[in-house]
Amino acid sequence: MHAAILTGSRRGNGGKKRSASRGPQRQGRPLDSMILESAMSFQITGLPLSQFSPLFALSDEELARRGAIRVTADQSLGFPCRVSLQDAAVGERLILLNYEHLPVATPYRSRHxxxxxxxxxxxxxxxxxxxxxxxxxxxxxRAFDAQGMMKAADVAPGTAIENLIEQMFSHAAVAFLHVHNAKWGCYAARVDRA
Known part of the structure; x- marks a missing residue:
């Protein structure tokens, strides 16, 4: 159902151009009318450090009571920090914790x-x-509206993420995006229109 919002293409039926008046409908309007006219710039953000810095002063036992653990990176790719948006170097200390990245009052509320x-x-x-x-x-x-309802989702290699961001933000119903690692499922970053 939500895949239609991502098509962004006005071609269908064997590559023939569809008129907006005969295009797919969404809430009584042609889908093409929901597409914004110009591409928008975007801003990717990590999480605020202030939410996590106190954790590093806690003992391992105190962390465990919060469902968190202290770890040391043992490879250069595989310990992505959600604050700095950088991979930890081998030997760096990190905390692995459960975080509610989508605290909304909808079925899409989420943590990981x-x-x-x-x-x-x-x-x-x-x-x-x-x-x-x-x-x-x-x-x-994953694309969400202002109320936190998911409007669309897709996967892409990190080398081509700009294309997917532009495609999703071309739809007026989309307020913000969340990026996740597709394999492990963990939250990576937020994207807003700039």
Whole structure:
């Protein structure tokens, strides 16, 4: 049902151009009328450090009571920090915890495991910048409206995420995106229109 919002293409039926008046309908309007006219810039953001920095002063027992554990990165790819939006280097200390990344009052409310580096500083990305952390991964991008209802979802390699972001933001109903690692399912970053 939601896949239709992602087509973005006005071609169907063997490549023949469809008129907007005969196109698919959504709530009484042609789907094409929901497409914004110009491509928008985007801003990718990580999580705020202030939510996690107190955890590093806790003992392992105190972390365990919160469902979190202290870990050390043992490979250069596989410990992605959600604050700095950088992969931890081998030997770096992190905390692995469960985090509610979509605290909305809808069926899509969601939480999952994330890593935070002990030495993390908040990511400061330029508009339209994609962090290197996302590039080598297969990503799941989920589009939500302002109420937190999922409107669309798709997967793309990190090397092509800009195309999927542009496609999803071309629809007026989409307010923000969440990026997840497609294989492990964990939350990676938020994307907003800039």
């Amino acid at each position: 495991a994330i890593y935070v580096r002990q030495s993390a500083t908040e990511a400061q990305l330029a508009i339209d910048e994609v962090p290197q952390l996302l590039r080598p991964r297969l990503l799941s991008v």
